[in-house]
Amino acid sequence: MSRTTVPFTVPSFAGEVSDAVVKVLDSGWVTTGPQTAAFEQDFADFLGAPHVVAVASCTTALELCLRAMDLPQGSPVLTPSLTFCGAINAILHAGHRPVLVDIDEDTLVPGPREVAEAAARTAPRAMVVQNQGGYPVDVAALAEAAGLGRDRVVEDAAHGPGAERGGRPVGAESHAACFSFYATKNMPIGEGGAIATGDQELADRVRAMRLHGMSKDSWKRYLPGGSWRYDVKDVGLKANMTDIQASIGRAQLVALPGWQKTRGELAARYDAALDGLPGLTLPQRGLDGLQHAWHLYQVRVPDRDALIAELETAGVATSVHFIPANQMTSYRRILGEEECGRVPVTDRVGEELLSLPLYPGLTPDGQERVVSALTGALRARG
Numbered sequence: 001m002s003r004t005t006v007p008f009t010v011p012s013f014a015g016e017v018s019d020a021v022v023k024v025l026d027s028g029w030v031t032t033g034p035q036t037a038a039f040e041q042d043f044a045d046f047l048g049a050p051h052v053v054a055v056a057s058c059t060t061a062l063e064l065c066l067r068a069m070d071l072p073q074g075s076p077v078l079t080p081s082l083t084f085c086g087a088i089n090a091i092l093h094a095g096h097r098p099v100l101v102d103i104d105e106d107t108l109v110p111g112p113r114e115v116a117e118a119a120a121r122t123a124p125r126a127m128v129v130q131n132q133g134g135y136p137v138d139v140a141a142l143a144e145a146a147g148l149g150r151d152r153v154v155e156d157a158a159h160g161p162g163a164e165r166g167g168r169p170v171g172a173e174s175h176a177a178c179f180s181f182y183a184t185k186n187m188p189i190g191e192g193g194a195i196a197t198g199d200q201e202l203a204d205r206v207r208a209m210r211l212h213g214m215s216k217d218s219w220k221r222y223l224p225g226g227s228w229r230y231d232v233k234d235v236g237l238k239a240n241m242t243d244i245q246a247s248i249g250r251a252q253l254v255a256l257p258g259w260q261k262t263r264g265e266l267a268a269r270y271d272a273a274l275d276g277l278p279g280l281t282l283p284q285r286g287l288d289g290l291q292h293a294w295h296l297y298q299v300r301v302p303d304r305d306a307l308i309a310e311l312e313t314a315g316v317a318t319s320v321h322f323i324p325a326n327q328m329t330s331y332r333r334i335l336g337e338e339e340c341g342r343v344p345v346t347d348r349v350g351e352e353l354l355s356l357p358l359y360p361g362l363t364p365d366g367q368e369r370v371v372s373a374l375t376g377a378l379r380a381r382g
């Protein structure tokens with residue numbers, strides 16, 4: 001048996017990626033261009049979404065969608081406190097005020113009750129919802145609870161590829177769903193993001209805003225018959241995806257369904273092997289009509305920090321998703337201690353969350369080592 005540590009995550013790359021990248025390098029056009037357009041079409045087909053705009057990251061995708069709402073500066077925007085810091089930063093960079101919403105402890109996302117409470121207190125102008133770990137949130141129910149139209153909701157679908165609700169992929173029906181192709185995510189490119197939308201106007205707007213707000217993609221200006229002339233109608237960001245990334249994404253997308261199948265099998269094996277261990281709470285079951293993306297396998301356990309150290313000693317790397325935003329120094333300074341003290345379930349559950357290794361390259365032997373290390377540590381606690 002190998003003595004090396006079981007890594008928390010390892011990115012998978014399809015065999016076709018190398019050739020695809022070399023072709024782009026040889027083509028004479030490496031930044032946003034025909035491969036990006038083709039990847040957008042491929043990803044739109046995968047989701048069954050009307051429009052996809054590829055961008056540099058999920059963080060910039062969130063910021064672009066919020067900016068495109070043209071809300072007054074300083075508008076309250078609901079967000080889970082149990083989320084990635086980049087999603088909070090996107091609200092702040094768009095010029096707005098994050099309102100931290102508590103979670104329902106079964107789903108680990110804000111439910112209608114938590115959203116309605118926060119909305120009654122702050123009269124939000126928009127909301128970011130998040131598919132924590134790959135759980136497909138009910139966007140329509142949360143929009144209603146917030147008293148917001150669907151066009152005021154941005155879906156942080158960084159954990160979303162592969163998740164389905166009512167037979168439709170996450171993001172297929174969103175006004176604005178933001179995906180991440182970061183190295184650790186279900187469909188890694190290395191870096192990259194995408195916005196899926198049913199709104200042609202929003203698609204056109206963020207397409208310009210991802211490249212400074214220029215009215216024409218630069219590659220179209222360089223095509224035969226293209227013009228040097230362009231306008232800047234919105235002050236945009238530098239947040240475009242390159243054709244090198246897009247070519248990787250196209251090859252990865254073909255492999256994604258197989259990887260999702262493996263993730264589901266690994267999760268089921270964890271369910272069976274860990275059920276009934278003392279002190280351990282497994283992820284929610286009984287997801288009727290829902291397809292979980294199994295981006296993360298999140299368990300809950302008391303005295304978590306000590307367990308992380310014990311697992312590390314036993315050669316098993318783990319992670320935590322997430323350290324709640326309300327506990328971070330900068331947000332406490334910006335939002336105030338009182339606002340950051342309004343999410344008691346997040347604070348309590350956040351202390352217990354532990355993400356186990358789960359990725360397509362995790363071997364049966366590796367998973368067995370995770371299971372036996374965890375079982376040993378918990379049984380030793382008595």
Ligand SMILES: *Cc1c(COP(=O)(O)O)cnc(C)c1O
Binds near residue numbers: 057
């Ligand atoms: C990873 C992640 C992001 C940010 O994605 P990037 O593509 O790295 O910007 C946003 N939200 C959540 C929930 C994430 O896990």
